[in-house]
Amino acid sequence: MKTAPARSHFPLPWRLALMAAATGLLAAGCASKGPETVASAPIDVRERHPIVLRDAPRSLDVFVGRSGKALDPRQRGDVIAFAQEFRRSGRGGLVAEVPTGARRELATHDTLGGIRSALAQGGVSPALLSVRTYPVQDPLLASPIRLTFASLQAQLPHECGQWPQDLGSSDFKFSASNEQYWNFGCSQQATLAAQVADPIDLVRPREEGRPDIVKRMNAIAKIRQGQDPSTQYRATTPQINSSVGGGT
Known part of the structure; x- marks a missing residue:
């Protein structure tokens, strides 16, 4: 005797809707993930600046x-130190820009x-100095002789003080994101970069x-003798003379 197939408790339209929903879930599971949300600025300060x-x-x-006096002791020492720095890190030649039209x-x-x-x-041959001129805009102002040379320096690729986002409540999306603002960490x-003595130290260690x-x-000898x-380091307490401050 054959048994009649069990009937579903759901009507036909409902069964079709459930099948369509299941097919959609399977398709969503097999599909690749979409692009992730990227922050407006890099989170790491070292990447942002x-x-x-x-x-x-x-x-x-x-x-x-003054006329008849070449350099005072302060400026002579500055030029000597500048020449020594040119010998250490200078690239190319040394240029002196001399004002023209001065009194x-x-x-x-x-x-x-x-x-x-x-x-x-300072150890730099005067033959390496190239002299150029520049016009004086205001004769009443001091017009110095500017010494310049190129050197390898550590710097930021942009200036600090940029504020692309409003830190107030006008930009709710940025305020609710709890992210660092762009200028954060720039001055640091x-x-x-300005305090690095040798910029090469940022690339490779010494x-x-x-x-x-x-x-x-001496350490090996102590180990052989079973010593530490x-x-x-001896920590000694400074002894204060009893005559200082008085006694009780």
Whole structure:
């Protein structure tokens, strides 16, 4: 005796709707994920304000002194230090921009001679100095002789102080995102780049120095004797004379 097939408790239109919904879920599961939401600015400060290396000019303004006096001691020391820096990190030649049309042309000539002498004292041949001129806009203002050379420097690729988003309540989407604003960390990165003594240190580490052989042999000798090889620092309490401050 054959058993009649079980009937569904759902009407036909409902069964068709359920089948369509199940097919849609399967298709959604097999489909690839869409593009993820990308923040308006990189979250990491080092990506938003990266430190880059570039050849940038380094300048020193030498103000013209009185006629017959080349350089004062302060400016002579500045030029000598500038020459030593040029020897360490300078690229190309050294340029001196001399003002033209100034009232004290003789004093300008004397100052330029003093600059050549200070450069030689700093280890830079005066033959490497190229002299150019620039017009003086206001004769009443001080017109210095500007020394310039190119050197490898660590800088940011853009200026700080940019505010592409409104930090107020006008942009609700940005305010509700709880993300860092664009200028956040820019001054910190710029200060770090300016404090680096050698920009190459940001690219690769320095070589290790020579080890202290005496200290190493003393540590090995202590280990052989079963002693603690670590350094023992003595913490002594300063003794205050009883006559200072009075006693009880």
